[in-house]
Amino acid sequence: MTLENITLIIGSLLILLGLWGLITQKNLIKIVISFTLVDAGIHILMISLGYLKNRTAPIVDSTIDNAVEQIVDPIPQAMVLTAIVIGLGITALMLSFVIRLAKDKNSLNVSNFKDLKW
Amino acid sequence: MIKKLIFLALIAGVGYMFWTGLAEYKAAESLNRISSYYAQDGLKEVGAANLVTAVVVTYRGLDTLGEVSILFLTASILGFFLVSGKEPKIPLQDSSEILKTASKLLEPIILLFGIYVFINGHLTPGGGFQGGAILASALILAYLANPNEGINKSIFRITESISGVVFVIIGILGIVLAGGFLDNRLIPVGSIGDLISAGIIPIIYIFVGMKVGAELSSIVTNLKHSPKNNVE
Numbered sequence: 001m002t003l004e005n006i007t008l009i010i011g012s013l014l015i016l017l018g019l020w021g022l023i024t025q026k027n028l029i030k031i032v033i034s035f036t037l038v039d040a041g042i043h044i045l046m047i048s049l050g051y052l053k054n055r056t057a058p059i060v061d062s063t064i065d066n067a068v069e070q071i072v073d074p075i076p077q078a079m080v081l082t083a084i085v086i087g088l089g090i091t092a093l094m095l096s097f098v099i100r101l102a103k104d105k106n107s108l109n110v111s112n113f114k115d116l117k118w
Numbered sequence: 119m120i121k122k123l124i125f126l127a128l129i130a131g132v133g134y135m136f137w138t139g140l141a142e143y144k145a146a147e148s149l150n151r152i153s154s155y156y157a158q159d160g161l162k163e164v165g166a167a168n169l170v171t172a173v174v175v176t177y178r179g180l181d182t183l184g185e186v187s188i189l190f191l192t193a194s195i196l197g198f199f200l201v202s203g204k205e206p207k208i209p210l211q212d213s214s215e216i217l218k219t220a221s222k223l224l225e226p227i228i229l230l231f232g233i234y235v236f237i238n239g240h241l242t243p244g245g246g247f248q249g250g251a252i253l254a255s256a257l258i259l260a261y262l263a264n265p266n267e268g269i270n271k272s273i274f275r276i277t278e279s280i281s282g283v284v285f286v287i288i289g290i291l292g293i294v295l296a297g298g299f300l301d302n303r304l305i306p307v308g309s310i311g312d313l314i315s316a317g318i319i320p321i322i323y324i325f326v327g328m329k330v331g332a333e334l335s336s337i338v339t340n341l342k343h344s345p346k347n348n349v350e
Contacts, residue, residue, distance in 0.1 A: 002144075002145070004143065004144075004145045005140070005141075005143065008140045008143060009140070012133065012136040012137075012140060015132075015136070016129050016132060016133050016136070019129055019132060020125070020129050023125050023128070023129075024122070024125055051145050052145055052146055052147070052148070052149070053145050053147065057243070058157070058168070058169040058170055059167055059168045059169065059170075059241075059242070059243065060161060060167045060168075060169065060310065060311075061167060061311065067157040067158065067161060067169070068148075068149060068154050068157045068158050071149075071157055071169065073146075073149055073150070073153045074153060074156060074157070074169040074170045074172075074173050075152065075153055075156070075173060077170045078170050078173040078174045078178060081170065081174055081245075081247065082174070082181060082182070082185050084247075085185050085188075085189060085247050085330075086185065086188055088189075088334075089188055089189055089191075089192035090192075092192055092196060092337050092341075093192055093195060093196065095341065096195070096196045096199045096200055096340075096341070097199070099199075099200060099341070100199055100200075
């Protein structure tokens with residue numbers, strides 16, 4: 001069991017936990033929280049996939065002479081930086097939808113919203 | 119009950135999918151071609167000690183522009199959705215003396231730290247997005263300490279618009295004066311590790327930090343002023 005395997009398992013477990021919450025929870029806020037769990041799990045997975053054995057962060061300072069041999073992949077980290085910001089935007093939007101829905105129906109239970117159900 | 123079992127089986131199936139993909143995973147031994155190009159030539163080309171910043175701001179600068187646009191869109195839609203009507207303003211309970219005093223002490227330090235994080239984005243972990251988020255967290259502390267005081271939202275709008283326009287203008291100047299859109303060699307690259315190095319990256323990150331800080335602040339402000347109701 002190596003470091004990257006541990007982080008990959010943690011990331012997958014977070015994704016599964018979030019999926020479980022998305023399917024089973026009735027409270028709208030809890031659904032949003034489950035979504036953010038999936039989000040965090042995917043970020044951990046992506047960072048772990050960019051890891052290389054025995055290497056350090058992609059920040060070049062005096063301790064690094066040959067960057068190609070010593071740093072981990074910077075591209076997944078840059079992508080996760082983007083993904084975090086997008087995830088934050090989506091979470092904020094979902095919360096604003098929840099506020100509007102709660103105002104209209106005076107409830108946070110997803111079972112009470114049947115307008116599009118058939 | 120049977121429903122829960124079906125869900126559990128579904129989750130177990132997805133978990134098995136992950137397991138087969140990841141159980142035998144071994145980390146790669148060397149960087150792939152693009153990454154080793156960034157690690158080798160990126161240092162000389164961009165001059166940023168933090169290679170993640172080099173990728174985010176220079177090599178993938180257009181994506182970053184799209185990213186801040188998405189944040190802007192989010193802030194706008196939130197303002198549109200949560201526009202408060204003529205609801206009577208219910209005064210909130212005043213916060214404690216401890217929180218008020220501590221926030222006076224902490225707010226300037228948090229703001230300073232946020233500015234430090236985005237000015238040093240090309241040298242240390244951090245950058246415009248992280249710094250902007252720290253700036254917005256100072257505002258959340260201010261709201262917690264003085265829940266009944268409002269802040270004029272037009273400050274955020276103006277800061278955000280100016281930063282966004284400057285970001286795009288810097289990008290277009292890159293086409294005219296240097297190699298392409300958002301090229302960082304607009305001004306000399308300098309030596310790696312100095313505060314004033316990496317060409318245009320620190321300047322872009324200052325504006326990104328201000329823009330993200332203003333956007334997150336306006337999101338927080340809109341959520342705070344959203345219409346109140348009695349949900350049980």
